[in-house]
Amino acid sequence: MTTSKAPLAANLKGEVLRLQPKVDLVASTVEAQRGSMMKALEARQSAVVLDLAKVDQIDSLGITLVLGLFKTCQKSGATFAIEGVKPDIMRVFRLFNLPKFFSILEA
Numbered sequence: 001m002t003t004s005k006a007p008l009a010a011n012l013k014g015e016v017l018r019l020q021p022k023v024d025l026v027a028s029t030v031e032a033q034r035g036s037m038m039k040a041l042e043a044r045q046s047a048v049v050l051d052l053a054k055v056d057q058i059d060s061l062g063i064t065l066v067l068g069l070f071k072t073c074q075k076s077g078a079t080f081a082i083e084g085v086k087p088d089i090m091r092v093f094r095l096f097n098l099p100k101f102f103s104i105l106e107a
Contacts, residue, residue: 008033010040017045017078019069022054025062034065041072048073053084053107063096070102081105 007029009020019037023029041048050069052058058066066082073080081103085093090106098104 008036008040010036015044015046016049017041017043017047018049018051020051020054024055024057025052025065026057026059027061030061030065034068037065037069038072041069041076044076045078047079047081050080050082051084052082052086052089055089056086058089058092063092063098066098083107 007021007023009018009022011018011020017040019040021029021033021037023033025033048069050066070080079102082093083105084107085104086107090104093099093104
């Protein structure tokens with residue numbers, strides 16, 4: 001389910017679901033992103049990759065969304081990783097000590 005106008009691209013390749021938000025993960029966008037991502041997670045997968053290459057900002061609600069995705073993956077037995085993280089967002093992730101819980105790769 002990939003569309004150019006959608007604020008989220010979700011691609012299922014084999015057992016890996018790649019979530020690619022096309023908007024910043026901030027208060028004004030998180031609720032819509034949460035709905036789209038949770039719907040995409042309904043498909044069975046062994047791994048989920050959150051690709052943040054097009055995300056320039058993340059706030060506390062965005063962090064909460066990321067943690068919710070991680071916990072949902074844990075419950076279903078899927079691995080969770082983040083990639084394409086810009087340096088400013090990586091600093092935020094380090095402040096919250098997120099690299100201790102899952103793999104995070106910088107852009």
